[in-house]
Amino acid sequence: MNVRVRLFAMQREAAGTRELGVEVVDGATVADAWDAAVAQVPALGPGRETLRFAVNGSYADLSDRLRDGDEVAAIPPVSGGDGTAGGAAQARVRVL
Numbered sequence: 001m002n003v004r005v006r007l008f009a010m011q012r013e014a015a016g017t018r019e020l021g022v023e024v025v026d027g028a029t030v031a032d033a034w035d036a037a038v039a040q041v042p043a044l045g046p047g048r049e050t051l052r053f054a055v056n057g058s059y060a061d062l063s064d065r066l067r068d069g070d071e072v073a074a075i076p077p078v079s080g081g082d083g084t085a086g087g088a089a090q091a092r093v094r095v096l
Contacts, residue, residue, distance in 0.1 A: 001026055001068040005037040007044075009076040011051075014043040024066065030055060031062040033072045050077050 005020045012018055022036035030053050038044045053060050054073040
């Protein structure tokens, strides 16, 4: 199966690209796709613990199964804000 792995922030800089095409076996998981991306670009290996993943725009677990043509996004941690939300933490992630 062919899967696209989208990269952001430090992972994008480390890979020198926004996206990698990886080939994985039928029944592969999100973790398998990430491992295939790291095999292509070993510099992606460090920092895995801080990433969240999404498949086709929805958050996913590493054990979630993929289908041919899926898009896996490696989402880095996000922080910031000015504190004007009355102390409530709010976040919105949009995967394009």
